[in-house]
Amino acid sequence: MKKIYLIVGILFILMIMVVIAIGLLLVPSSDNILNFKSEGNIAVINIDNELVLKNSGSSGLFGNNNPDVNDYIGALNDAENNPNIKAILLKVNCPGGEVIASEKLARKVKEVSKKKPVVAYIETLGASGAYMTIAPANYIVAEKHSIVGSIGVRMDVIHYYGLMKKLGINATVIKAGKYKDIGSPYRPMTPEEKACLEKMINETYMDFVKWVAENRHMTINETLKAANGRIYSGSDAKKVGLVDAVGTEEDAINITAKIANISNPKTEEYTPSKPAGIFSMMSNMVYDLGYGIGKGFGETEKSNIGMYYE
Known part of the structure; x- marks a missing residue:
């Protein structure tokens, strides 16, 4: 029996060594990255994922992080x-x-657009926070049937006190500070609390409107008409001033080349990707464990509230 355990242990260690070796092969070296970005004159950055400050989720053992x-x-x-x-x-x-x-x-897109031409191409979807991101671009091209706009702010507050009552579950919140448990899922929201959150949402929304107006060279009234949360097709977005042209990716490249005075445009992929492999996964596991523990000790019911441009 001891021999079986020993063999299983050795096989397990060998398997881990193989996984680590494959992981090392999958992680690109910095030299390869530098050599890869050496010939193009137009950098292409694909913005495909939900915009978050920190995303450590992996698509699998050898998958890339978004x-x-x-x-x-x-x-x-x-x-x-x-x-x-x-x-x-x-x-x-x-x-x-x-x-x-x-x-x-x-803000970063705006900063860069003052130094080098930045063109945005909306292929399928450029809505809400994504539209805010590209509003400062020097030129915006959208596919005719893409989805553009949805300018607005959303806050979700989840309540499950009704379900808790049916299940016979009771929660007691001990707090100091009148609004400390605003948005609590354990009780209905008061009119005063709702008004407080609506004020935050409206202030954030007006900042969004002013940002679009400033960067798209529109008046506040023009922007408000387009910024009611509505989504537009690419062609309709052009009519209300949210995009400059309706066209294809090829059109967008040609426009970029024209703005930058490039006679022979060559695109270069600059889309970021986090390293794949076992080490990336392990580092994320350690980070998430620490983050989870810290969050557990410092948890408040405000985690039930979040504002989104989407």
Whole structure:
């Protein structure tokens, strides 16, 4: 019996060693990355995922993590600092995301657009926070039947006190501070609390409207007419001033080249991707464990509340 345990243990160790070796092979070296980004003059960054400040989720043992906003900002920095890159094309298929994440990326796009031409191409979806992000671009192209707009802010507050009552579950909240448990799932929201949250939402919404108006060279009234949460097709978005042209990806590349005075456009992939492999997964596990423990000790019911541009 001891021999069987020994054999199983050895096989397990060998399996772990094989997994680690494969993981090392899958992680690209920095030299490869530098060599890869050496020939193009238009950097292409695909914004495909929900905009979040931190995304550690992995698609599997050897899968890549989805980029978060800091990854996109890093890609923009790389393109901005590469003298061979003359312009940047943002290829957008994104529904929006967290308020702060969207605002951070939007500010970076505006910063870069003052130094190098930035063109946004909405392929299928450029809505809410994603639209906020590309509003400062020097030019926006959208597919005719893409979805554009949805300018607004949403806050979800989940209540399950009714279900708890049916199940005979009671929760006691001990608090100091009148609004400390605002948005609590354990009780109905008071009119005063709802008014407080609505004020936050309206302030955030008006900041969104002003951002679009400023960067799309529209008046506040023009923007408010388009910014009622409605989604538009690419062609309708052009009519209300949210995009500059209706066209294809090829059109977007040609427009980018024209704005940047590039006679022979060559695109270069700058979309960020986090390293694949066992080490990436293990580092994420350690981070999430620490984050989870810390969050557990510092948990408040405000985790029930979140604002989103989506």
